[in-house]
Amino acid sequence: MNASPVAVTGLGAWCDLDSPEEDSGGRGTSFKVREFALLSDGREVTLLDDRGWTTSAPLGGTADAGMSVTHVVRNVYNVVLPDNAEETGQEHEWQRFAQRLREAGVEVTLDELRALPYRVVLSDRLRSLLGLPS
Amino acid sequence: MKTPSIRSRAAIAVAAIAILTAGLSGATSAAAGGPATHHAYPVPAPYPGARADRSTSPSAPVTISGELSPEMANCTPTANGDYVHVSSGDASGHGWWLQGNCPYTKSSVTVQLNEWYSDNSWHNKNSATGSVYPGGGAGNRVTARQTCVGTTLAGWRSVVTVWIGWGNTVYTTGQNIYCTA
Numbered sequence: 001m002n003a004s005p006v007a008v009t010g011l012g013a014w015c016d017l018d019s020p021e022e023d024s025g026g027r028g029t030s031f032k033v034r035e036f037a038l039l040s041d042g043r044e045v046t047l048l049d050d051r052g053w054t055t056s057a058p059l060g061g062t063a064d065a066g067m068s069v070t071h072v073v074r075n076v077y078n079v080v081l082p083d084n085a086e087e088t089g090q091e092h093e094w095q096r097f098a099q100r101l102r103e104a105g106v107e108v109t110l111d112e113l114r115a116l117p118y119r120v121v122l123s124d125r126l127r128s129l130l131g132l133p134s
Numbered sequence: 135m136k137t138p139s140i141r142s143r144a145a146i147a148v149a150a151i152a153i154l155t156a157g158l159s160g161a162t163s164a165a166a167g168g169p170a171t172h173h174a175y176p177v178p179a180p181y182p183g184a185r186a187d188r189s190t191s192p193s194a195p196v197t198i199s200g201e202l203s204p205e206m207a208n209c210t211p212t213a214n215g216d217y218v219h220v221s222s223g224d225a226s227g228h229g230w231w232l233q234g235n236c237p238y239t240k241s242s243v244t245v246q247l248n249e250w251y252s253d254n255s256w257h258n259k260n261s262a263t264g265s266v267y268p269g270g271g272a273g274n275r276v277t278a279r280q281t282c283v284g285t286t287l288a289g290w291r292s293v294v295t296v297w298i299g300w301g302n303t304v305y306t307t308g309q310n311i312y313c314t315a
Contacts, residue, residue: 018307030307032217050220054306056213057232071232075214078230078270083221085272 006106007040011047011097011116015076016123017059018052029067030054031126033079035092037101045104047097051079059129069122069130076120092118209236209299214270215306218247218290224279225249225259225313227306229294230270240265241298245278249315250289250308259315284314 012035019030032052037045053075057067082093094110101108124134212232218225229245244263248256264276278292291308295301 028304050217050309050311052217052307052309054215054217054304055232056302056304057234071212074232075270078214078228078275079216081272081275083226083277089272 006043008037008101008106008108008113008116009040010038010119011092011113012036012038012119012121013076013080014121014123015072015126017126017129019054028054028056029059031072031075033076035080035097037097037106039104039106043104045101045106047100048080048093053079067130069132072122072126072130073120203237207299210234211236211241211268211296211298211302213243213294213296213302213304215245215292215294215304217306217309218292218311219309220282220311220313221279224281225290225311225315226277226279227290227292227294228270228275228277229292229296230266230275231268231296231298231302232270233268236268236299238268239298240267241296243276243297244293244295245276246293246295247278247280248291248293249280250291256291280313280315282313282315285312286314287312288314 014034014036015031017029018032019028030052031054034046035048035051037047039045055067055071055075057071059067077091080092082088082090085091092113094113097113098108098110122130122132127134211234213229214232215227215229218227220226225247227245227247229243231241231243242263242265244261246261247259249259251257259280260278262276262278266274266276268274287310289308289310290313292306293303294306295303
């Protein structure tokens with residue numbers, strides 16, 4: 001009896017603080033980002049895990065000087081952009097995603113990947129620091 | 135009262151550019167204002183993982199030509215840099231800025247790549263400067279690249295400077311990647 005082929009059900013980026021909280025008061029703040037795929041069998045496959053960014057803005061504070069949720073989410077999308085996004089117009093590393101998924105035993109086309117929902121997930125710690133409910 | 139203030143600030147800006155340019159041009163200088171020439175002995179340098187330290191970064195209002203609006207002169211942008219990563223055989227780092235209380239206009243952004251050496255200091259590698267709108271994303275970021283000549287593990291970071299208004303500089307968290315240059 002053949003099991004149903006595993007499918008990718010969604011894509012996303014997980015973001016967490018990557019610097020001590022005490023450093024976010026004026027010495028810059030760092031964040032790490034990991035892109036992932038969710039599979040129909042419940043597994044999660046890491047697609048890209050070497051990204052992140054450092055900003056001169058402290059966490060919290062005023063709209064002018066501090067960091068908002070919008071700021072964080074926008075920068076997540078910025079750091080996952082392919083290096084050649086200016087030439088290709090691609091928002092994600094689709095080829096790399098497909099390769100990683102193939103290595104995990106999941107066959108998926110680039111068009112299928114592009115059609116999937118993509119969400120940004122902030123860690124509980126980060127949500128708390130940004131004043132969001134858990 | 136505004137004009138002398140702006141002129142004074144412009145003079146500071148020119149000095150800041152000179153300081154930063156001297157730092158960027160040195161092939162082996164430490165990024166936090168260390169000597170620009172190579173020393174056989176260790177020189178003071180930021181430690182891997184060090185974050186932005188604005189107290190030692192040059193304040194950097196620049197690109198002053200003609201009249202500078204008070205809004206532009208007094209604003210403080212946010213400097214952002216992504217973690218240096220390997221892309222198509224290069225070490226690659228992007229820099230962009232967020233508007234803060236600055237006007238929506240283009241600003242110069244400089245990205246300087248640093249590689250960590252066994253003499254416990256950051257060595258300058260390639261840099262890039264461009265003029266971009268705030269927000270980042272494709273077309274609004276500056277990319278610095280350095281060809282990897284080896285694939286052993288080495289520490290990398292970038293120093294991103296935004297020049298509009300009072301300017302801002304950030305040192306990205308050092309990353310160990312499989313690239314030597």
